[in-house]
Amino acid sequence: MLAINGGKPVRETPIVARPAVYSEEVLQAIADVLKSGILTAQHGKWVKAFENELASYLGVRHAMAVANGTVALHTALKALGVGPGDEVVTTPFTFAASATAVLHANAVPVFADIDRETLNLDPASVEEAITDRTKAIVVVHLAGMPAEMDQFLKLADRYGVKIVEDTAQALGAEYRGRRVGSIGHVSTFSFYATKHITSGEGGAVATDVAAYAERAKLIRAHGEVGKYSYELLGYNYRMSEIQGVLAYYQLKQLPEMQKRRDAYVKVLLEELLPLEGDLITVPRPKPYVKHSWHLVQILLAIEKLTKPRDFVVEALRAEGIGNVFVAYPTPLYKTPLFQKREGHGLGCPWTCPYYKRKVEYKPLPNAEWAAERVVSLLVMPNLTEQDAIDTAKAIKKVLSEVKR
Ligand SMILES: Cc1ncc(COP(=O)(O)O)c(C=O)c1O
Structure with a gap:
């Protein structure tokens, strides 16, 4: 029975x-951070050490630790210049953040269908969803399964759009011998408690392109250049030193x-x-x-x-x-957020005057x-x-x- x-x-x-149990070495390192009184990444060594390890693990030039995977996506999209009037294509069969980060950037998420064999975005459906407004594609490696990166890179070339790899669920996965999160223009990670490595909460942005890395660093820390001078609209998306210790040792493990x-x-x-x-x-x-x-x-x-x-x-x-x-039980376009479309209030970004279009969220058969x-x-x-x-x-x- x-x-x-x-x-x-x-x-x-x-x-x-x-998640893995933390060793004595990690507990000691955390005690040392607490005793030192240096709790922030600006003054400490651990977040920097973690960023170096992550960049070398991925084989990319730049890795920036941030507060979580959601703000990593927001930072990546803003670093690519995504904003009002733009569309970003992504999957509806994912955690909300893959699409809500697009809303945070005041751009419009457009959903493409998935492939039944991988549950990842289907490149043919993505191609159909691309318009002259499309600025980027958020490719999610769902559940740790690498998405078809070669085909997305071809679309990027053909249509002049950028690829953001949402690697929140796939650290350690490989696509044709390359680590995912090192293949697109910018990639993002989450170190939430259920992920491959965790600092409780945490995230990162990685890229080979110096200009994107520079923008990401500004976005992460108030757009501040020099003391109290602000170059662009930034946030406080920093990771703390204690999270840095955890993330550093987890990556080693x-x-x-x-x-x-x-x-x-x-x-x-x-x-x-x-x-x-x-x-x-x-x-x-x-x-x-x-x-x-x-x-x-x-x-x-x-x-x-x-x-x-x-x-x-x-x-x-x-x-x-x-x-x-x-x-996930519900394709994102069926959830109240995308049905009611209140967004930032007054309907933005969908009703943003720069957008001038009306996106329709039609049922996507494979996602359903x-x-x-x-x-x-x-x-x-x-x-x-x-x-x-x-x-x-x-x-x-x-x-x-x-x-x-
Ligand atoms: C695919 C995907 N993207 C983004 C995120 C957001 O990460 P975080 O929870 O660290 O904000 C998550 C998960 O939690 C996720 O699964």
């Missing part, structure tokens, strides 16, 4: 996905943490093979990419089930699978297809091969109860 109906759960002790993610996912995917193509499909990486597994996305064959997807998720939780959730059937497992380095076995067991148990 399913645990949700009073049966015995697969796991008595539920699976909990947690990344390869080892990735090994543990990979080991969990390998077993999970093997165990799920009997269901594959029948009751589920799992988007698998193509041979020329390396997936970094922020999430394992499982697409349910909902037509073959007697219960809705949300029941399956609740039933899995009841079986003790604590890292199951839905990313994915949103109604996806079930997500958060992958973290603490998860074990036994956790993978139990998870597959719970999925088999639940699906065999609800299949037609």
Whole structure:
């Protein structure tokens, strides 16, 4: 009997996905920062050290640490000169920030459809969405799966638009031998607690282009050039020194943490093979990419089930699978923010006089297809091969109860 109906759960002790435990060395470094009294990046060494490590890890010239992944995107878009009257194409099947950062820059997000095999933006749909207003494309590497960068770079050349890689979910992933986040014109990262490396909150912007890096640094710190002289509209998007310590040591630990993610996912995917193509499909990486597994996305064959997807998720939780959730249940254009279009108030940026157009948010069939059937497992380095076995067991148990 399913645990949700009073049966015995697969796991008595539920699976909990947690970030890596910090070592004594990290605790000591934090104590040293506190004792030194130097808590800000301007005066300290840790944020700078982290930026150097991140730039060298990615193989790019410039990396700027910021407060989180959302402001990283805002900073990247503003560094590229995106503003009123511009359109930015992105995916509706992502976390809100990939699109709301465009609104923060006072530009209009335009959604293109996704590819069912990767759940990432479909280059053909992006091409259709490009207009003479398009300034940039925010390409999200969803769940750790690299997007088709070669094709986006071709579109960038053909239409004179810039590529922002939203790498919030994909640090460590590779596309044709290159680390994602080093391929587009500017890339952004999040170090939120569920991400590949974490400083609790945190983010970064990376680029090879000195002019974008210079603008990003100004945007991050009030546009200040010289003491109390302000060159452009900036913000306070800085990372603190304590976050810098955490991010620095986490990045050092990344390869080892990735090994543990990979080991969990390998077993999970093997165990799920009997269901594959029948009751589920799992988007698998193509041979020329390396997936970094922020999430394992499982697409349910909902037509073959007697219960809705949300029941399956609740039933899995009841079986003790604590890292199951839905990313993402609603394509962004269907959420009230994009339906009501209040934006900054008075309807901007959609009604901005510089825009002079009316964007329509039409249903995108593949995004809707994915949103109604996806079930997500958060992958973290603490998860074990036994956790993978139990998870597959719970999925088999639940699906065999609800299949037609
Ligand atoms: C794809 C994507 N972009 C941007 C963000 C925003 O990052 P943050 O939460 O650090 O602001 C997130 C996640 O949290 C994300 O998943």
